[in-house]
Structures are given as structure tokens and as C-alpha cells.
Amino acid sequence: MVAAAAAAVLSAGAPSAIAAPTAQVDRPAVATASAATPAPRTGPYAALRPLAALSAERLATADLVAAAKWGTGSPIDDPARERQVLDAVDRRARELGADPERTVAVFRDQIEANKIVQRGLHRAWTADPDRAPTTRPDLDEVREEINRINEGLVRAIADSPAARTSPSCAPVLAVAAARVVPDEHLDPLHTVALARSLRSVCG
Numbered sequence: 001m002v003a004a005a006a007a008a009v010l011s012a013g014a015p016s017a018i019a020a021p022t023a024q025v026d027r028p029a030v031a032t033a034s035a036a037t038p039a040p041r042t043g044p045y046a047a048l049r050p051l052a053a054l055s056a057e058r059l060a061t062a063d064l065v066a067a068a069k070w071g072t073g074s075p076i077d078d079p080a081r082e083r084q085v086l087d088a089v090d091r092r093a094r095e096l097g098a099d100p101e102r103t104v105a106v107f108r109d110q111i112e113a114n115k116i117v118q119r120g121l122h123r124a125w126t127a128d129p130d131r132a133p134t135t136r137p138d139l140d141e142v143r144e145e146i147n148r149i150n151e152g153l154v155r156a157i158a159d160s161p162a163a164r165t166s167p168s169c170a171p172v173l174a175v176a177a178a179r180v181v182p183d184e185h186l187d188p189l190h191t192v193a194l195a196r197s198l199r200s201v202c203g
Helices: 002-013 043-069 079-096 100-127 139-158 161-165 169-183 188-197
Strands: none
Touching: 043 100, 043 139, 043 161, 043 169, 043 188, 079 100, 079 139, 100 139, 100 188, 161 169, 169 188
């Protein structure tokens, strides 16, 4: 599983607490989500939680993309690949009856969040080369996993129009994200990136 491999890259190739990027990032309101409080099984939370969880899963692939590009001179920005992703999710949203403009907006944020992680890891590895990865993942295989997660995200967007347009969307999504952070053991870099990835979900 890519998530497990990404965790291995993180543990071997980056500090346990990576400094967050200096770029300004819009963050959702901090929500306190007690681990002792069970998550609702229905309603807006149940509809929005998959978006937060899948976004975190997608961010795990950024570790592998960063490792695949490390030392190759390949740029983090890849406009051609980004265009392919956005065109694909636009088509899939239309097939599923989701709002294509909203879906594309969410995926633009997903892409930017992914690049936040890549840049943060490259900065950390440059500052401490001993922490840099010593293996290079197959980027084509990583992209196959990203495509799988993308399908789940498009479906989650298509399945949650009422929750995403509700006035309660932002606070409920913040609670969902707050629960995902410890569940997925996100470090500061990935926590900042998760906030960036969810910016256009509500609306």
C-alpha cells in the first residue's frame, strides 16, 4: 500500500516534526474532537469525513512523489500532469452527476497541497541530507495509486452535495479533519497541507 510506503519514506527521510512551509495557507478553524466521542454514522459528518480521510491518504502519496523526484532535477510543478488530472476529474464528475466546477476546484487544492508536502520534504532533505531517501519509488506506480484515490474523492464529492452546501459544512469539516490528523499520524507539514487540500470543499 502506498500509504505504508509513504510512512516508511517519512520515517527514514524526514525529521519527526518538519517545519511548516513559510507560504501563507488558509486553515480551517481549529476544532476539538475528543477521541472518546464516537463519530456520527449519519448526517453531514458522515458525508464529509471521507473527503478529509481521502485527502490525507492522497497526501501520503506526496512523500513518494517527492522521493521519486529527489536528486533527479525534476520540477515539483508539473503542469501537463496537473492538466491531465483536472480534465479526468472534470469528466468523471459529469458522469457521476457532480458539479464539475466544484470538483475541479477541490482538486486544484489537492494538487497544491501535494506540492506543499513535496516542497517541505525537499527543503528538509536539503537541510539534512542524511535524512534524504535512499530509494526512488516508481512514479508511474505512485500515479496509479493517486488515480485510485482520485476516483474515491470524486465519488465522495458527488455523494455529499447537501453536506458541502450546508451552513454547518465548515465547522463539521474542521472536526472531521481534526479527527483525521491523529488517526493518520500526520506531522505538522502534512497537517498544514491537509488544511490546504480542503479549502474548496464547502460552498
